[in-house]
Amino acid sequence: MGSRFDITIVAQDSATAELRINEAIAEITRIENLISEWRPDTQVSKINQNASIQPVKVDREVFNLTQRALIISEITNGAFDISFATMDKIWRFDSTMTKMPTPEEVKRSVAKVGYKNIVLDSMQSTIFLKLPGMKIGFGSIGKGYAADKARQLMEKRGVPAGIINASGDMATWGKQPNGTNWNIGITNPFDTNKYIAIVPLGRDAVTTSGNYEKFVVLNGKHYSHIINPVTGYPATGLTSVTVFGPSAEMANGFSTSLMVLGKKAGLKLINKHPDYSCILITDKGKVIKSKNLKFKLAKQVQ
Known part of the structure; x- marks a missing residue:
């Protein structure tokens, strides 16, 4: 996901710890293979490739994640929007940017951003982007979702405590071995x-x-x-x-x-x-x- 993940767990021995951590890594990798917008063969990439062309059938997991993202967009009045991935990269946060973009450039950069142009069909489990060139991306909540899912898997496997740290997005459970x-x-x-x-x-x-x-x-x-x-x-x-x-x-x-x-x-x-x-x-x-x-x-x- 373009980010560092640190996994800390409590286990009885190092062999068990290694096994469980590898399972957490596999779960995070599975999610990346579903929602990455950078890998051309993921379901999210297929949605983006078919913008304005046709709806794309997706796994229920991807559908539900998208549905929850749109709920956040609604309650924040668009301050959160997974279609931000469409935005032209006119801002460069490094030494190469020496002047402000023009108002026209800024206006063009967001012309195809808008969560209300994302169409969900729950019966068919499809996602459709209305505008040509439109894209969605889960960079804003994907790491948090992966941390939640890895924690859920560890709990299911009986791991009593741990931390999934996705570059600062953390999911914790249980207590340290000393009880704190x-x-x-x-x-x-x-x-x-x-x-x-x-x-x-x-x-x-x-x-x-x-x-x-x-x-x-x-x-x-x-x-x-x-x-x-x-x-x-x-x-x-x-x-x-x-x-x-x-x-x-x-x-x-x-x-x-x-x-x-x-x-x-x-x-x-x-x-x-x-x-x-x-x-x-x-x-x-x-x-x-x-x-x-x-x-x-x-x-x-x-």
Whole structure:
């Protein structure tokens, strides 16, 4: 999935641990072979290849994942959108970008982005993209989904505890051998060698979206790699969003959406979903938490 996965489990011996970890790797690989948009023979690639031509029959797993993605799009008013994969890559978050794209370029970049042009047929288990050149991609929730599925498999195999870490999208379960919870550090985006909090987790998930690793500075202004799929411009106002909840897939969808929505709308959204909570860090270094977050944080991190 273009990302590093770290798998930590509790087992009675190294042979059992190796067997179970290999099973988790196989499950993650299976999911990549279903939803990768970069491999030409996956079901998602076939959907993209047939945009505006015909519906594509897919496994129920792919159909259901797409259906859940569209639900997130609905509740976020398009701040989350798997058809972002269509977006022309006019923003380059490296040293090669030296000037702002024109308003016309930005408008063209999002012309074919729009989750309402994704048509699902539940009876036939098909997915159809209405517009020619339209694409979908699961880069935003695919890692979280894979982490959830690997955790589910490990639990089914009787593994008592562990962490599936998909490049920061984590699914945890059980306790450490000494009986304590897993402790997860939440990075300070202004000093990545420090944490703003150490959070104890049981059977939980945590994901973070941030603008402090991939960005570009133009005319003295900081632009992050997280693009608003409606406007085509990078999200501004928040430096980092960390979401906690039962599912890494859903937490991932929320963390991306909250970066786009910003502080006020983001908090309003997350507070409607009591199973989830969040930590927001503004561009000014102010730390804000949702009303149902259960641990204390510093008020300022810069």
